[in-house]
Amino acid sequence: MIEQKITILGSGTSQGIPVIGCHCASCSSTDSKDKRFRTSALIQVNNIRILIDAGPDLRMQLLTNRIEEIDAVLFTHEHQDHTAGLDDLRPIILKQKKGMPLWCSSQVQKRLEEQYSYTIKNANYPGVPKFQYCNFEEDHFEIEGVKIVRIHAKHGELDVSGFRIGAISYLTDLNYISDEELEKVKGSSLLILGCLRRESHYSHFNLEEAIELGRKSRVPRILFTHLSHHFEVQSQLTRALPKGIELAYDGQIIEIEY
Ligand SMILES: [Zn+2]
Numbered sequence: 001m002i003e004q005k006i007t008i009l010g011s012g013t014s015q016g017i018p019v020i021g022c023h024c025a026s027c028s029s030t031d032s033k034d035k036r037f038r039t040s041a042l043i044q045v046n047n048i049r050i051l052i053d054a055g056p057d058l059r060m061q062l063l064t065n066r067i068e069e070i071d072a073v074l075f076t077h078e079h080q081d082h083t084a085g086l087d088d089l090r091p092i093i094l095k096q097k098k099g100m101p102l103w104c105s106s107q108v109q110k111r112l113e114e115q116y117s118y119t120i121k122n123a124n125y126p127g128v129p130k131f132q133y134c135n136f137e138e139d140h141f142e143i144e145g146v147k148i149v150r151i152h153a154k155h156g157e158l159d160v161s162g163f164r165i166g167a168i169s170y171l172t173d174l175n176y177i178s179d180e181e182l183e184k185v186k187g188s189s190l191l192i193l194g195c196l197r198r199e200s201h202y203s204h205f206n207l208e209e210a211i212e213l214g215r216k217s218r219v220p221r222i223l224f225t226h227l228s229h230h231f232e233v234q235s236q237l238t239r240a241l242p243k244g245i246e247l248a249y250d251g252q253i254i255e256i257e258y
């Protein structure tokens with residue numbers, strides 16, 4: 001029996017909720033479940049902690065959820081709302097006294113090397129974080145003994161990676177996945193799935209498309225993430241969702257044995 005735990009660190013789209021200066025129903029809501037940091041999650045398998053994405057809210061996400069150790073970071077893609085907080089791992093990297101393994105595609109590595117060029121150019125400057133790039137070479141790989149399957153999807157023109165880790169599949173920022181790749185998701189107990197808004201979008205699933213993909217995946221429990229303020233407040237939207245589909249919320253913890 002393997003014990004697995006996922007913590008939703010953020011469930012909001014690129015501007016988060018509330019959006020600065022917006023006074024719509026979602027942004028004005030006093031319900032804590034309507035406050036959403038940028039999309040990210042921590043998956044723990046036994047004692048290995050794997051962070052998925054490192055967006056601009058990372059510092060507060062780690063503090064709020066009292067996360068003090070991370071063994072590796074997995075990147076879905078290179079957009080700023082998934083990478084802009086990487087420098088905030090410094091205290092953890094300094095404490096662990098080794099480079100942080102960053103698992104990503106070569107395309108994402110290139111962007112991270114540009115964005116964090118000082119970690120290469122000024123690598124010996126005191127306090128500069130040490131990163132250890134690990135490219136996805138195979139779709140099946142292991143991080144400290146934890147088996148991971150990479151899932152390929154499309155986010156508009158961009159290639160993105162989703163992940164199957166044990167009984168959990170994680171797919172965000174996508175508007176297309178082939179049937180072949182969806183096979184990798186089948187048999188999961190939990191699917192975290194990106195769903196932006198009701199209106200269609202050129203690079204994200206809208207509500208209807210995400211519900212359809214959820215059905216096709218046959219995963220019994222699905223949590224929507226990467227939600228935007230264009231949706232109604234969560235208590236209202238929740239009532240409109242089919243059985244087996246919920247909205248993720250920040251700080252949500254789900255434990256699974258498989
Ligand atoms: Zn995003």
Ligand SMILES: [Zn+2]
Nearest residue numbers: 022024027229
């Ligand atoms: Zn708003």
Ligand SMILES: [Zn+2]
Nearest residue numbers: 077079155173
């Ligand atoms: Zn994106």
